[in-house]
Amino acid sequence: MEVLLALMIGILYATGIYMMLRRSLVKLIIGIILLGNGANLLIFFLGRITKGAPPIIPGDAKVFSEAFADPVPQALILTAIVISFGLQSFAIVLVKRAHTVVRTDDLDEMNATDEDS
Amino acid sequence: MRTTIILKTASNYLLPVLLVFSVFILLRGHYLPGGGFVGGLIAAIAFILHAFANGLPNTKELLVIHPGFLIPVGLSISFLSGLAPVLFTDMPFMTGLWSHDPVAILGYVGSALFFDIGVYLVVVGVTLTIIFTISESA
Amino acid sequence: MTQQIILYPLYLQIAISVILMFAWFKISFQKVFSVIGSFISVGLAGWLFYEVWVNGTLTVQAGNWEAPFGITFVADTLAVTLVLLTAIAGLAVSIFSAGSVLRDRLRFGYFPIFHFLLLGLNGAFLTGDIFNLYVWFEIIIISSFVLITIGGEKAQLEGAVKYFTLNILASMIFLTAIAVLYGLTGSLNMADLAGKVAAIENRGLVEITGILFLIGFGIKAGVFPLYFWLPASYHTPPFAVSAIFGGLLTKVGVYALLRVFTLIFSGDAFLNKILIIIAILTLISGGIGALVQNNMRKVFSYLIICHIGYMIAGLGMLTEIAIAGAIFYLIHDIVVKTNLFMLSGVVYRIKGTNSMRQLGDIYAKWPKISLLLFIPLFSLVGIPPLSGFWPKINLIKAGFAQGSYITVAAIIFASFITLVIIAKLWAEVFWKKGEELPFRKHFGYFDKMTTFKRWQFVFPVALLSIVSLYIGFGAEHIQELSARIAAELMNTEGYINTVLNTAK
Numbered sequence A: 001m002e003v004l005l006a007l008m009i010g011i012l013y014a015t016g017i018y019m020m021l022r023r024s025l026v027k028l029i030i031g032i033i034l035l036g037n038g039a040n041l042l043i044f045f046l047g048r049i050t051k052g053a054p055p056i057i058p059g060d061a062k063v064f065s066e067a068f069a070d071p072v073p074q075a076l077i078l079t080a081i082v083i084s085f086g087l088q089s090f091a092i093v094l095v096k097r098a099h100t101v102v103r104t105d106d107l108d109e110m111n112a113t114d115e116d117s
Numbered sequence B: 001m002r003t004t005i006i007l008k009t010a011s012n013y014l015l016p017v018l019l020v021f022s023v024f025i026l027l028r029g030h031y032l033p034g035g036g037f038v039g040g041l042i043a044a045i046a047f048i049l050h051a052f053a054n055g056l057p058n059t060k061e062l063l064v065i066h067p068g069f070l071i072p073v074g075l076s077i078s079f080l081s082g083l084a085p086v087l088f089t090d091m092p093f094m095t096g097l098w099s100h101d102p103v104a105i106l107g108y109v110g111s112a113l114f115f116d117i118g119v120y121l122v123v124v125g126v127t128l129t130i131i132f133t134i135s136e137s138a
Numbered sequence C: 001m002t003q004q005i006i007l008y009p010l011y012l013q014i015a016i017s018v019i020l021m022f023a024w025f026k027i028s029f030q031k032v033f034s035v036i037g038s039f040i041s042v043g044l045a046g047w048l049f050y051e052v053w054v055n056g057t058l059t060v061q062a063g064n065w066e067a068p069f070g071i072t073f074v075a076d077t078l079a080v081t082l083v084l085l086t087a088i089a090g091l092a093v094s095i096f097s098a099g100s101v102l103r104d105r106l107r108f109g110y111f112p113i114f115h116f117l118l119l120g121l122n123g124a125f126l127t128g129d130i131f132n133l134y135v136w137f138e139i140i141i142i143s144s145f146v147l148i149t150i151g152g153e154k155a156q157l158e159g160a161v162k163y164f165t166l167n168i169l170a171s172m173i174f175l176t177a178i179a180v181l182y183g184l185t186g187s188l189n190m191a192d193l194a195g196k197v198a199a200i201e202n203r204g205l206v207e208i209t210g211i212l213f214l215i216g217f218g219i220k221a222g223v224f225p226l227y228f229w230l231p232a233s234y235h236t237p238p239f240a241v242s243a244i245f246g247g248l249l250t251k252v253g254v255y256a257l258l259r260v261f262t263l264i265f266s267g268d269a270f271l272n273k274i275l276i277i278i279a280i281l282t283l284i285s286g287g288i289g290a291l292v293q294n295n296m297r298k299v300f301s302y303l304i305i306c307h308i309g310y311m312i313a314g315l316g317m318l319t320e321i322a323i324a325g326a327i328f329y330l331i332h333d334i335v336v337k338t339n340l341f342m343l344s345g346v347v348y349r350i351k352g353t354n355s356m357r358q359l360g361d362i363y364a365k366w367p368k369i370s371l372l373l374f375i376p377l378f379s380l381v382g383i384p385p386l387s388g389f390w391p392k393i394n395l396i397k398a399g400f401a402q403g404s405y406i407t408v409a410a411i412i413f414a415s416f417i418t419l420v421i422i423a424k425l426w427a428e429v430f431w432k433k434g435e436e437l438p439f440r441k442h443f444g445y446f447d448k449m450t451t452f453k454r455w456q457f458v459f460p461v462a463l464l465s466i467v468s469l470y471i472g473f474g475a476e477h478i479q480e481l482s483a484r485i486a487a488e489l490m491n492t493e494g495y496i497n498t499v500l501n502t503a504k
Helices: A004-021 A025-046 A071-102 B005-030 B036-054 B056-063 B069-087 B111-137 C002-022 C027-055 C077-100 C108-128 C130-149 C154-185 C190-198 C203-221 C231-235 C239-263 C271-293 C296-317 C320-351 C369-383 C389-402 C405-431 C451-471 C477-491 C493-499
Strands: C058-061 C073-077
Touching: A004 A025, A004 C477, A025 A071, A025 C154, A025 C389, A071 B111, A071 C130, A071 C154, A071 C320, B005 B036, B005 B111, B005 C239, B036 B056, B056 B111, B069 B111, B069 C002, C002 C027, C002 C058, C002 C073, C002 C108, C027 C077, C027 C108, C058 C493, C073 C077, C073 C108, C073 C493, C077 C108, C077 C239, C077 C320, C077 C477, C108 C130, C108 C239, C130 C154, C130 C239, C154 C190, C154 C203, C154 C231, C190 C239, C190 C493, C203 C239, C203 C271, C231 C296, C239 C296, C239 C320, C239 C477, C271 C296, C271 C405, C296 C389, C296 C405, C320 C369, C320 C389, C320 C451, C320 C477, C369 C405, C369 C451, C389 C405, C389 C477, C451 C477
Parallel strands: none
Antiparallel strands: C058 C073
16 A cells, blocks of 8 residues: 555656646646645655544544544645645636736747846 | 536526535534535535536626625634634634533534634635636636 | 734734725725734834843744644744844835835735735744644745736736746645655654654655755745746836845745754754855856846846855854854845835836836936935945945854855855946946936826825835844844844754743
8 A cells, every 4th residue: 555655646746747847838737736636645645544543532532542543644635735726726827817918838938037128 | 608407407406405515514524524614615616506507697696795705704704713712811822712501503612613614705705706717717 | 921922913914914805996095004004013023022032932822732733833033033024124015015006906906915925924934833834835925926917917927927836846845845754753843843853863864854845945045056936037026026025035935944954954964065055056146147137126136046145155054153144144135135126116117117228317317316225235235334244244254164165255256246236237227328218108207206106115215225224333233133043043942942841
């Protein structure tokens, strides 16, 4: 299981960065999404994979009675997912705006900022 | 925009059901998995489904207020619920304040519930604003 | 509880931005309210600074959860100094925005987002939890994305795409680093991490994690091989936005580096060597980059990069005097860089361009304003009584004490190149006989403005110039402050004990 997850994370990071290195803006967004998923999976993985109950104390008890999964990575992933949700939706709107204004999908043609003025 | 009659009819019934379900998820987050974020997303999905089936103008008419207005409302509810312990009990920011006796249906009510309601409203507002903006300019 | 005041600056900024959101379309109200709110925030930050200066480091546990488990907010001297500087720069930029940003842009929620950005900055300085730092960073970058794209001009959107991509990449690397750190130690509280990381046997893993943090923060700070987004984007948004970006956003990266590499990864010889090399290359490449530029804001963008090198060099040498130099430079740099971008805004309003080839005659037509603009420009160079001079003494002294003569040479080289650039800029923009530029019909020229509007441009520049004059002439106070911060950063026991409450 660990090996499988580690491979998965590696593939997600590699494909994400490969996509970000492309010149197309749409592929850039796909790259960002893949990279975000890779990072979330990495947090999950490094929080140790345990076979335990969900970290919720039953209503009639005060403490955990059996083995439970570490809740911190889950909280971190939830936060990271919310943040990447915001960033990705912003990215989509930005790329859409940029495309309507600049009329190109190619990052190499976006060189107005390098002009000597 | 052409949509099937099945989706159109179903979405009218699904909207209230999904909204009630989203409130259920919001309140369930008190003790079990669920909460404001997921609940808010479900409520937003209800409206988005309605917009797909009946067109954006109809959904906007249904909403009455612009969804963007929900963002500051939700933020202020969350912020004030976090601030309540500072103002009333001199405890640090976001310390949970809980009622002594359980309320019917809800169970113990605390400042965390109001924080979650705020999150719910912000999520509905943000999601709908984003989706409406994207689909309007498409 | 006096600790409660740590969070007052945060409450204030949230309250301001929520109230401004309710008044989304009432632009005139937004302007007045933002300026008043910024005045109050300077007062609050000053109060917080005073409390910490007298009583020492304060902490507050959000949600009343105990230290290593909950989120801690820590106000040590470094954090409150930066909060105070943020408030001052925020006040200046708020007034400047009210005067300079076009109404069409203000309609899209400029001021609420601006105060969200300040909220993120304050939060990042005050938090004592590494994941919470990530969340504040995200608040900062999301607000900055909105600010950089507001208005939606062609160059602006192209700059935004570059800015956006590399900043997202930086966040992802930062998140990866946090994941690895959590996997290594099982903790997120920075004070707790300090002890746990020091106890790890496998130093290779620690170094790799440190490098991940270095890359993540390095992109945000704009250090040598990672800075290309900065000069591609900082000259595109409105001047007020560049001012707050240039003054504070890269400095948050530097703050994070200072915090993480003194507290968590302190004293690792390999990481320090890398920091020194990066610092030298940043000093040289930033300086040379600025030399060949023609647009005023691009020159300042490259100078931001160049001068980040001073702070990284101080951090890399990691002695008390070097850190004191880095802190002093940080204090000076926030004020001056914010001022420089506002200055280029004033020049743009006078002549209608920022191209150094076309500019000229400003001294002949506006002698008083030119003399005012003289202060930030030459504070940046560090002509002796002005503020840029003193931190370099600390850094050079530290360099000689360590025998790292290459660092000293790079620092002196960067100072000279800054002098050359600013002298050239002064000659081209203020002294030279300028071209007759075509008159633009719908452009708000400075000489056609009302006196009130003119003051909205000049007052913030004057305010920050007075602050930098104080930093220069009252260098003794700032030196005392920097020395105290450096002592706190180098002896981490105080910080750790206060946060984890073990001393009592």
